[in-house]
Amino acid sequence: MYWWYECSKWYDAKIAVWMYRQSLCTQIASRMSYIFGLLMSGLIVLVNTLTLFGLRRQAKKLKRLYNTNAAKSDTRSSQSRLNMNFYIQGCVTATILVITLIGFHFLPTPKRTSQIQYVLINVVIWETVQTSNAVVLLLFNKPFRKLCKPRRMSLHSTTATLF
Numbered sequence: 001m002y003w004w005y006e007c008s009k010w011y012d013a014k015i016a017v018w019m020y021r022q023s024l025c026t027q028i029a030s031r032m033s034y035i036f037g038l039l040m041s042g043l044i045v046l047v048n049t050l051t052l053f054g055l056r057r058q059a060k061k062l063k064r065l066y067n068t069n070a071a072k073s074d075t076r077s078s079q080s081r082l083n084m085n086f087y088i089q090g091c092v093t094a095t096i097l098v099i100t101l102i103g104f105h106f107l108p109t110p111k112r113t114s115q116i117q118y119v120l121i122n123v124v125i126w127e128t129v130q131t132s133n134a135v136v137l138l139l140f141n142k143p144f145r146k147l148c149k150p151r152r153m154s155l156h157s158t159t160a161t162l163f
Helices: 024-065 070-105 115-139 142-148
Strands: 009-012 017-020
Touching (some): 024 070, 070 115
Antiparallel strands (some): 009 017
């Protein structure tokens, strides 16, 4: 679609944005891109949810089949928590993708705002999305969280007496 004259796009370096020729073709291409992105985000959440339910069902089945001891039960519990964290991480990442799509497709156009406002809005949205993705990765990384926690030092001194 983008190779047709009516459907061309180009990068405008003055305002740092991709520009599209105003035509029916570009409107259709833009909507198709938007809908495809939303469908992919929904698919991510659906696959994550189905996987989580499948893992839980399998864990319940194994629990019924085998009479497990406490150590195996603790392992299964920690694995379940880890799976839940992966599920939440996937859903948050999909949400960030949806926010990115909405920001990209519904930004104010340069015709309605000044060029500098348009560039600033564009930069703020994209930087927020990139930062959010990094924050998601860091928040769901337990070893990193432990590394960032300040260690508590005891200020009390202990003395021993010989009597």
